[in-house]
Amino acid sequence: MKIVVDENMPYAIELFSQFGEVVALSGRTISAEDLNDVDALMVRSVTQVNEALLMKANKLAFVGTATIGIDHLDQALLQQRNITYTNAPGCNAVSVGDYVCSALLVLAEQQSFVIADKKIAVIGVGNTGVQTVSRLTALGAEVMLCDPPRVEKEGLTGFVSLEQALQADIICMHVPLVKTGDNQTKHLLTSELLAGINQDAILVNCGRGDVIDNQALLDLKQAGHGMTLVLDVWENEPTPLLDLIPYATIATPHIAGYSLEGKARGTQMIYQAYAQLLGQPAERSISDILPVPAVSRLDVNQNADQTFAKSLVHLVYDVRRDDAIFRKNIMKAGSFDEMRKNYLERREFSSLRLVNDSHYAVESLYQLGFAK
Ligand SMILES: NC(=O)c1ccc[n+]([C@@H]2O[C@H](COP(=O)([O-])OP(=O)(O)OC[C@H]3O[C@@H](n4cnc5c(N)ncnc54)[C@H](O)[C@@H]3O)[C@@H](O)[C@H]2O)c1
Numbered sequence: 001m002k003i004v005v006d007e008n009m010p011y012a013i014e015l016f017s018q019f020g021e022v023v024a025l026s027g028r029t030i031s032a033e034d035l036n037d038v039d040a041l042m043v044r045s046v047t048q049v050n051e052a053l054l055m056k057a058n059k060l061a062f063v064g065t066a067t068i069g070i071d072h073l074d075q076a077l078l079q080q081r082n083i084t085y086t087n088a089p090g091c092n093a094v095s096v097g098d099y100v101c102s103a104l105l106v107l108a109e110q111q112s113f114v115i116a117d118k119k120i121a122v123i124g125v126g127n128t129g130v131q132t133v134s135r136l137t138a139l140g141a142e143v144m145l146c147d148p149p150r151v152e153k154e155g156l157t158g159f160v161s162l163e164q165a166l167q168a169d170i171i172c173m174h175v176p177l178v179k180t181g182d183n184q185t186k187h188l189l190t191s192e193l194l195a196g197i198n199q200d201a202i203l204v205n206c207g208r209g210d211v212i213d214n215q216a217l218l219d220l221k222q223a224g225h226g227m228t229l230v231l232d233v234w235e236n237e238p239t240p241l242l243d244l245i246p247y248a249t250i251a252t253p254h255i256a257g258y259s260l261e262g263k264a265r266g267t268q269m270i271y272q273a274y275a276q277l278l279g280q281p282a283e284r285s286i287s288d289i290l291p292v293p294a295v296s297r298l299d300v301n302q303n304a305d306q307t308f309a310k311s312l313v314h315l316v317y318d319v320r321r322d323d324a325i326f327r328k329n330i331m332k333a334g335s336f337d338e339m340r341k342n343y344l345e346r347r348e349f350s351s352l353r354l355v356n357d358s359h360y361a362v363e364s365l366y367q368l369g370f371a372k
């Protein structure tokens with residue numbers, strides 16, 4: 001059995017070697033030749049699994065992507081070729097929620113606002129959107145939900161329209177890139193819709209870069225629109241529109257989902273799916289492999305408020321670390337992928353256990369994701 005894995009997939013060799021020989025390759029440059037006589041292919045979002053890649057895949061029976069997004073897989077082709085495929089729904093959703101929380105707490109301090117006072121909208125209320133909603137709710141905010149595909153299934157109650165959502169003070173985009181069908185999302189935010197956003201609003205994009213027309217956003221910012229931008233994803237990765245970067249208050253190279261737990265969970269989920277296809281037990285587990293976090297326990301001795309939450313959140317993950325690395329390196333050729341490949345270890349809020357022996361009011365900290 002021969003299995004090709006993306007070299008940036010943590011723990012892939014440890015897990016997949018249960019089934020046979022594992023070859024780790026750079027995801028961006030896996031070629032058709034690399035898939036000759038290969039039984040299974042495990043990718044991340046940078047590998048386009050399409051006709052050209054599968055040309056010489058004479059034995060391929062399984063494709064797993066250790067990611068939430070699935071827009072890089074040609075699903076119709078995989079079905080036509082009878083190749084079983086899976087993604088890893090929700091694997092890094094907690095990490096994305098942590099990222100948004102960390103970013104908004106930075107902006108709250110810089111711009112002196114209280115998150116609970118803001119009108120917030122989450123657009124795309126699936127696994128990642130829900131994680132953002134729960135953290136912002138824990139900080140006292142009321143969050144509007146916008147998700148037309150869910151409205152189609154569940155009805156209007158509890159949801160607002162895209163136009164209403166775009167009137168919020170803070171707009172968090174968690175929309176997948178959908179390239180076919182009735183609900184396509186490329187340039188969901190057109191120049192007209194972007195222009196209607198309030199001057200003092202904050203726009204966060206943690207979904208896919210193509211969901212926002214990046215050139216239109218740049219044109220708007222260059223014309224003096226005042227909105228604050230938090231951009232983790234960009235059109236044309238790994239070569240984003242460089243002129244847009246200085247207009248983003250927080251800019252990162254598509255790492256919102258890059259907690260160690262999130263990436264490892266992605267590997268584990270496709271490992272389990274492959275074991276199931278082979279009819280073999282999934283004998284190995286990432287929980288036996290994940291390292292102990294640098295700080296794993298703290299005693300809390302005060303009630304929770306936004307300032308205290310900010311200190312704890314930024315102790316575990318301060319997004320300014322990634323923003324600084326991005327700004328320092330992005331002008332160098334190849335740096336977008338390099339920064340992602342060499343991403344510094346980051347743990348989820350859940351890696352920190354908060355001990356409250358004195359009955360302080362800290363329930364909101366647990367709702368933020370810290371462990372009890
Ligand atoms: N930045 C990162 O590191 C990172 C990490 C994880 C996921 N992502 C991206 O975020 C996307 C969402 O992830 P998820 O786990 O929440 O996916 P999900 O499938 O659980 O949820 C997506 C939600 O978006 C909704 N949606 C679809 N089209 C919409 C539209 N036009 N307007 C509003 N809502 C719409 C869907 O109905 C669904 O509820 C992924 O597809 C992936 O591309 C990025």
Ligand SMILES: O=C(O)[C@H](O)[C@H](O)COP(=O)(O)O
Pocket residue numbers: 008043044045046066067068069070092254255256257258
């Ligand atoms: O879709 C996802 O899960 C995320 O966007 C994920 O962070 C992508 O990471 P990549 O596969 O590009 O390393």
